[in-house]
Amino acid sequence: MMKFLTDIKLVIGFIFAHFLLYLTFSDKNVFWYIFTASMLFLITYTILNESVDDEVSTNTYLSIGVISGLILFGLFWAGNFLIDILNLPFSTQISKLYNRLSPTAIWHYIVLLLIIIPGEEIFWRGFIQKRLFKHVNVWPSIIISAVMYSLAHLYSGSYMLVFAALFAGLFWGWLYAWKRSIPLVIVSHLIFDLFLLVIFPLY
Template sequence: MKKCFQDIRLIFGFIIAHALIYFSFHEKTIFWYIFSGSILILIAYATLQGEVDDEASFIKYIFFGALSGLVLYFIFWLGSHALQLMNLPFEKPIRKLYRWYAPHEFWQYIALVLVAAPGEEIFWRGFIQKSLLKYIKPFLGILIGAILYASVHIYSGSFLLVFAALISGFAWGLLYYWKKSMPLVIVSHIIFDMMIFLILPLK
């Protein structure tokens, strides 16, 4: 575990991510402009550190990616309905999240598919998690990677978004470790985002 703190590239990348995502969430009216640019910087940083894994065939990564994205969305859908049944006050926070950070314009959906979803996976799973797994056991590395991914979402001011990032980050971390395929995880992330933002929003 000590070696993780001695990996300068890992620590520096994590600090950069926090700084960029902080500024992204700082001004809601221009969130998608700053966030898209921030993710492009993180993609560039991650790709300079090494290659990501790509061991699945085209058919496999499309199939498992789409399936896992739908399953993850269904888990979130069940969770939202369970909260409704328990009469917990979550509807207003969810509506705020959609109003503040969900894509609303066509170019924002393009940025979501072509920049945000791929970039988050390339950086957080392809770089951060992969770096952690050099030093610690898989389950712990995946869990810590998910916690680090969730940690940058604190600047949104929403516990729900942090929790959602933790759950989805852990799921995508497991998927990446299992299938060793970055395209597969990117497809999963895109399908999940399209379901939750466009096709069947949870608000």
């Protein structure tokens, strides 16, 4: 089962992602610059090493993408509601994370929508998870890729972001395994982030 560790392209891509996200989270003053450049690099790495899956029609990936993005946001909203109701200590950390990393300038929103969100899905689902498909069964590939995705967020210093990335990674990983469509998971991620950061921010 661990034979995926011999996939050199997979291992190198994962190391690149960790190094780039370490740089991204190292200084909040350059966060958006480094994050954008990192995603462009990882998109390029993916395109050079894997084809991009798009196995459903436009109407299908748009409709399922929008609905799934709303469902995921609803789950996050419910979790945040429970944290507030139960007065758990996580709320302070979530608030600090919002204040530190949320987009504040117009160009932040532009690169988020056009580069960062598509880049995350192209790399983590379209490269990491797709290559795992070659070595392990579907559910192990979903779980392993979600863990790998969440571990890359350790450099944020926020265990809530790591947990959120794990949960979202499992959701989008399952979605990708189900329909094998990168545009679908990109739309889902876009809708989720639009509600989380713009339309109905939780903090």
